[in-house]
Amino acid sequence: MNDSEAKRDRLLKEAFRYHLELLTYARSLLGSYTAAEDAVQEAMLVVVRKFDQFQEGTSMLAWCRSIVRLEVLRLKQKKHRERNLTERLLDDAIDAAFDEFQTAQNLDEAACSREALESCLQRVSERGQNVLKARFIDELSYEQIGHRIGMTLEAVRKMLFRVKKQVRACVETSLKEAL
């Protein structure tokens, strides 16, 4: 393996570590998990092609985010979604928030956090799991979930926030215990 290939492998490994962070960023701009996946997938292909344009010593996460942003814009254009001023301002505000506060977990943290999350999710009641799946997998609205599961809109909203809070508390407790 020559120097260029070694550099490429090293940079790509680093870039691909940020998949979840980039998915979060794309989702925050697109409002759809599936569309965010597409944007990140396209962005990763760009990263593979343009790895040599990355400037060593700068933030790889920020560089990848800038590529994702372009893919997000392209995707919005492709869907003929003309962004109005409100959307543009919100996108800019979100972009700034990610610049300011997004950090990446290291590998061990990510693995532990994921394991804890999986474990905590299994402790959720069947009804709670159904609500979570309807919201997170099928991306249904509160109203659609209520219709599917036979709950009022308000009951869905409350259950969703309660279950998320419980799982988050469970994960944080598990991680503290693991330290």
Added chain:
Amino acid sequence: MSDLNLEELIDRHLRGELDAAEQERLTELIDTSATARQDFVEQAQWDTRFADALRESRQSPRDADLLTADRAKADGPWASKPTFLRLILAAAAVVIVSLSSSLIYQLSYPQGRVPGNNIAAQRAVSDESIARITGLSGSLIWTGDRGQIVRDVKIGTELAGGTIEGMAPDSWFELQFNDGSTVMISGTSMLTFADLGQKRLRLREGRLSANVTPQRVGKPMLIHTRSAVLEVLGTQFDVEANLASTMLNVSEGKVRLRRLSDGSEVDVPAKHHVTTDTDDDLLSVLVPDSVHEWKSQLHLKPENYGKWQPATKQQPASLKAIPLIPPSAPHVTLYLAGLSIHRSDGSPVVVLPRSKFVVRGRLRSKARVHFGIRVMYPNGEFAGMFRGDLHEKQRLAAVDGDGRFEEVYDLQHFTIDPAVYDRRDELAASPDGLILDGVWAFTYIGGPSGLEITEVELIPPGKN
């Protein structure tokens, strides 16, 4: 505004549910408060981790119930703590959801850095061949699990999963899984595939046909598109997906389709088709009788390869040819435009002997307009590609003062496309009686010709 309200705003924003007033409110909060900005990023991160973890165990509601019941029987609800290996296996299983998911796993655990001690076994699972290439032609790119991009894919290559992308209308690719199930993509399509105990495919765009052998109980083949999930137990079908919708035609057996937008499901039996592109309930309908004539409707912006241009007062909608470099001839640049064949009522377009194709369009330079078609069998399997311009040396297209031309290609003069000539014994000898799947036209004059297609028409015999 309370924290609960901010939390709900973020939750709904991540799913595109905010109206303009709520977007303004969220913008104001984020702009004016560092705490709100931090909360936004943290909540978005959490929400995505939730979604990612839940999607990993994605099953149809029925499978999810079975899975839950099985887990309860085996472990009890609180005792089931996943081992790291199980966690990694689960992580690997979502390779289909995104190539990058696979890449992150493969690339983020270099030797010696992986927590736990099961990575060697996991690598073996991940590297194991699940399928091999049994046919291909045209311009294709395969991206493997580790991110390597391979343009030089060959028949017989064993694959452990990844993404295959057809780059041009004349591209097609056939993959045979180890259990004998075959899937094929044609035209400009993008398919990611994996099999870690259950076959999972993601058709991002384009057309896929499959012949699936009976799958294990509780482990149907899952095909994800942007708008639906298909659950396949063992059958023959073809599916076409684009940004907005999924169209499914079932030839044999039965396929369950779940529309993601509302969670509704429908079982599609043999000889029926369904589309997700409706606001009404999903309804599978009998595939109508075939038709023998077809006309492109470029004003509707069909799935295509090329640069679509809307109609103006002076000109009809058109598809402008764009450059294509054939993988077998990297020194050659063609200018090509292509179309997938699709009728809104789902009726197949069958090519009758002695039919004619008429291609209308514009040219800026003198050029020969070469023309090809792709056909499939009634069960959706790829049947072959044929060219209408190779019987005799194609003449220069005759253009009028505005550069408009009309070229006619008689089906009786169509010959096997050189791109699939080495597979002529396995494919159809002629397009007669087969279903039209795609058409394309191109020029080759050493540079751009300004080729624009305004209409392609299939005219059955006996009709002018």
